[in-house]
Amino acid sequence: MSDRQHVTLEDVARTAEVSLATASRALNGTTRVRDDLRERVLSAAAELAYTPNAHAQALAGGSRRTVGVICHDISDPYFAAITRGVMRVADSHGLLVMLAGTFADPDRELACVSTLRAQRASAILLTGSAFEDRAWERRMAAELEPYRRGGGRVAVVTRHRSLKADTIAPDNRGGARALAEAMHRLGHRRFAVVTGPPQLTTVADRVAGFREGLAGAGVELSDRDVFAGSFDRDGGYDATRALLAAKHKATCVLAASDVMAVGAVSALRAAGLSVPEDVSVTGFDDVPLVRDFVPGLTTVSLPLERIGAEALELALDESGATGGRGRVRRLSGEVLVRESTAKPRRRRRG
Amino acid sequence: MSDRQHVTLEDVARTAEVSLATASRALNGTTRVRDDLRERVLSAAAELAYTPNAHAQALAGGSRRTVGVICHDISDPYFAAITRGVMRVADSHGLLVMLAGTFADPDRELACVSTLRAQRASAILLTGSAFEDRAWERRMAAELEPYRRGGGRVAVVTRHRSLKADTIAPDNRGGARALAEAMHRLGHRRFAVVTGPPQLTTVADRVAGFREGLAGAGVELSDRDVFAGSFDRDGGYDATRALLAAKHKATCVLAASDVMAVGAVSALRAAGLSVPEDVSVTGFDDVPLVRDFVPGLTTVSLPLERIGAEALELALDESGATGGRGRVRRLSGEVLVRESTAKPRRRRRG
DNA sequence: CTGTTAGCGCTTTCAA
DNA sequence: TTGAAAGCGCTAACAG
Numbered sequence: 001m002s003d004r005q006h007v008t009l010e011d012v013a014r015t016a017e018v019s020l021a022t023a024s025r026a027l028n029g030t031t032r033v034r035d036d037l038r039e040r041v042l043s044a045a046a047e048l049a050y051t052p053n054a055h056a057q058a059l060a061g062g063s064r065r066t067v068g069v070i071c072h073d074i075s076d077p078y079f080a081a082i083t084r085g086v087m088r089v090a091d092s093h094g095l096l097v098m099l100a101g102t103f104a105d106p107d108r109e110l111a112c113v114s115t116l117r118a119q120r121a122s123a124i125l126l127t128g129s130a131f132e133d134r135a136w137e138r139r140m141a142a143e144l145e146p147y148r149r150g151g152g153r154v155a156v157v158t159r160h161r162s163l164k165a166d167t168i169a170p171d172n173r174g175g176a177r178a179l180a181e182a183m184h185r186l187g188h189r190r191f192a193v194v195t196g197p198p199q200l201t202t203v204a205d206r207v208a209g210f211r212e213g214l215a216g217a218g219v220e221l222s223d224r225d226v227f228a229g230s231f232d233r234d235g236g237y238d239a240t241r242a243l244l245a246a247k248h249k250a251t252c253v254l255a256a257s258d259v260m261a262v263g264a265v266s267a268l269r270a271a272g273l274s275v276p277e278d279v280s281v282t283g284f285d286d287v288p289l290v291r292d293f294v295p296g297l298t299t300v301s302l303p304l305e306r307i308g309a310e311a312l313e314l315a316l317d318e319s320g321a322t323g324g325r326g327r328v329r330r331l332s333g334e335v336l337v338r339e340s341t342a343k344p345r346r347r348r349r350g
Numbered sequence: 351m352s353d354r355q356h357v358t359l360e361d362v363a364r365t366a367e368v369s370l371a372t373a374s375r376a377l378n379g380t381t382r383v384r385d386d387l388r389e390r391v392l393s394a395a396a397e398l399a400y401t402p403n404a405h406a407q408a409l410a411g412g413s414r415r416t417v418g419v420i421c422h423d424i425s426d427p428y429f430a431a432i433t434r435g436v437m438r439v440a441d442s443h444g445l446l447v448m449l450a451g452t453f454a455d456p457d458r459e460l461a462c463v464s465t466l467r468a469q470r471a472s473a474i475l476l477t478g479s480a481f482e483d484r485a486w487e488r489r490m491a492a493e494l495e496p497y498r499r500g501g502g503r504v505a506v507v508t509r510h511r512s513l514k515a516d517t518i519a520p521d522n523r524g525g526a527r528a529l530a531e532a533m534h535r536l537g538h539r540r541f542a543v544v545t546g547p548p549q550l551t552t553v554a555d556r557v558a559g560f561r562e563g564l565a566g567a568g569v570e571l572s573d574r575d576v577f578a579g580s581f582d583r584d585g586g587y588d589a590t591r592a593l594l595a596a597k598h599k600a601t602c603v604l605a606a607s608d609v610m611a612v613g614a615v616s617a618l619r620a621a622g623l624s625v626p627e628d629v630s631v632t633g634f635d636d637v638p639l640v641r642d643f644v645p646g647l648t649t650v651s652l653p654l655e656r657i658g659a660e661a662l663e664l665a666l667d668e669s670g671a672t673g674g675r676g677r678v679r680r681l682s683g684e685v686l687v688r689e690s691t692a693k694p695r696r697r698r699r700g
Numbered sequence: 701c702t703g704t705t706a707g708c709g710c711t712t713t714c715a716a
Numbered sequence: 717t718t719g720a721a722a723g724c725g726c727t728a729a730c731a732g
Contacts, residue, residue, distance in 0.1 A: 075431050120404065369720075
């Protein structure tokens with residue numbers, strides 16, 4: 001046994017008394033190798049507990065066995081579900097997932113791409129919302145372009161088309177519109193929106209959808225009906241507190257995500273209001289655990305795991321790669337009316 | 351501009367009209383470089399959108415800029431929270447997280463270690479429960495040992511001591527014992543346990559703790575009081591259905607995790623029982639979103655993000671590395687009695 | 701089918 | 717300080 005740090009292919013070859021090339025071939029199965037030699041190599045490798053150095057393999061032009069996933073925050077069930085879908089597909093392709101978290105910081109996101117680029121990930125998946133910011137978009141495009149030139153594949157979820165990448169596009173706007181319309185049909189006339197930072201395209205799309213749906217039904221949503229917080233549970237809680245403090249008369253609160261809705265419901269309860277008796281609340285996404293909430297959250301269901309899985313599949317599938325513009329796969333959400341929403345009461349507080 | 355795939359350091363050096371070595375030094379700041387040369391290198395790199403090839407860097411003995419995290423399922427909020435903690439620390443050290451999911455399959459877990467070893471991750475974190483299986487343990491130890499010899503660091507969460515790695519050990523047993531005792535003090539005398547596969551050490555420890563706590567109070571927990579399912583929401587649901595089908599007379603259901611408890615509550619409700627009026631239910635972990643459930647889930651709170659953060663910190667901190675046995679950092683959980691548990695009724699169903 | 705050899709892109713001695 | 721050159725461990729021609 002050597003006092004070297006790692007067992008290398010050379011050690012294996014020497015032990016098996018074959019050449020480096022033969023050892024490599026035996027291990028990778030690229031070319032046929034005489035059976036007894038292959039046996040010798042394999043047992044030598046096992047005996048020495050040999051593990052190939054992935055860096056050397058990658059450098060020698062062998063493989064690119066990793067994919068990068070960039071999300072805002074893995075502890076958000078939305079991203080967790082998407083990432084799970086990615087991991088399933090990655091696993092079935094023998095790929096390792098490198099996970100980068102941006103915590104919704106645009107600069108951090110750029111840095112993540114750069115890191116993943118350095119790692120020569122075979123694909124980069126941008127799963128988080130984009131930021132509505134021309135300068136940022138340009139910088140992102142500039143970061144992505146050389147990556148693509150080097151053979152890297154890019155897929156994005158809900159992003160601006162300007163990135164020209166393969167895109168999985170859940171219909172945030174349409175889903176929000178349909179949800180708002182459903183709430184209007186239920187009888188609601190006074191609405192408030194509890195939402196995240198408007199620079200996030202997902203947020204912007206959903207709010208735009210709410211606005212459209214209501215406008216179509218003749219209800220105007222003014223800026224004073226929109227309460228923004230961080231795009232998480234606490235943001236939903238805080239925004240709802242602000243709504244309460246403003247003595248807003250909404251009978252229905254449209255939250256920009258399930259997670260925000262959970263915060264909203266908690267804030268309403270803390271204020272002594274009950275859902276849906278006093279106020280109806282809706283979410284968006286239909287994330288796993290929230291399905292077991294009582295009252296069941298009315299929401300727009302998105303196939304999150306599938307979104308992750310398809311994003312990676314799209315990125316990995318070279319065949320249909322259009323020359324630059326990127327393919328777009330649209331997914332529609334389904335409005336799920338559950339118990340967190342009800343007909344508004346005749347009379348309300350205030 | 352070359353028609354090469356990637357911009358390399360050589361391109362940068364040529365553009366800046368310096369040697370490879372100087373370019374490298376200027377970029378890494380390892381040695382002093384004349385200011386004007388450094389400037390030239392930096393601007394050439396920027397101009398060419400140069401990104402170092404991490405594989406080449408790693409191979410040349412430069413850096414190990416990744417850590418591996420192995421978990422059962424990232425969409426489980428328990429692992430998501432731990433991973434978030436890991437990512438925070440990784441980020442502050444400039445490390446990239448490689449995430450591997452085992453879906454609680456022992457063989458898959460072994461394979462993950464091997465992959466991460468190949469990637470020369472600077473540390474491997476085993477965050478999922480171990481499996482109670484001597485043969486598996488031996489194989490895992492055999493996989494880890496050469497990794498360590500090559501300078502790799504290993505840290506584990508809730509594992510068997512036999513792995514001899516740095517360990518973050520939440521007190522599953524003690525927490526479970528305290529929780530069971532608290533439920534006994536509340537007045538419960540008939541208990542059932544809804545749990546995951548007993549081969550998982552976490553599960554085994556928690557069930558053992560429940561058993562101990564109850565035994566100390568004079569209540570025997572027999573095998574017929576324990577209902578096992580998969581260690582997730584559906585497992586909790588299914589196990590509770592089994593409990594119901596067996597007409598078990600428990601007034602208090604102890605679930606092995608919050609996520610299982612969520613499934614348990616849903617199953618009870620579906621059967622027309624209310625929590626806590628008809629049956630009390632407890633969880634374990636105190637995962638984020640479940641905190642907003644109504645009724646609030648009585649549980650044992652574990653600092654999940656901190657567990658992840660400390661696991662990586664421990665692994666990265668060479669200073670206190672004991673010569674082989676591994677350091678152990680114990681963390682105790684806190685019993686949180688909320689509204690999902692109540693005094694048992696005098697009379698019960700059946 | 702097997703062995704020899706030339707890199708992959710970078711860091712790091714070692715001289716200058 | 718700077719540059720030349722020797723690898724890091726592996727794969728993939730290219731000869732045999």
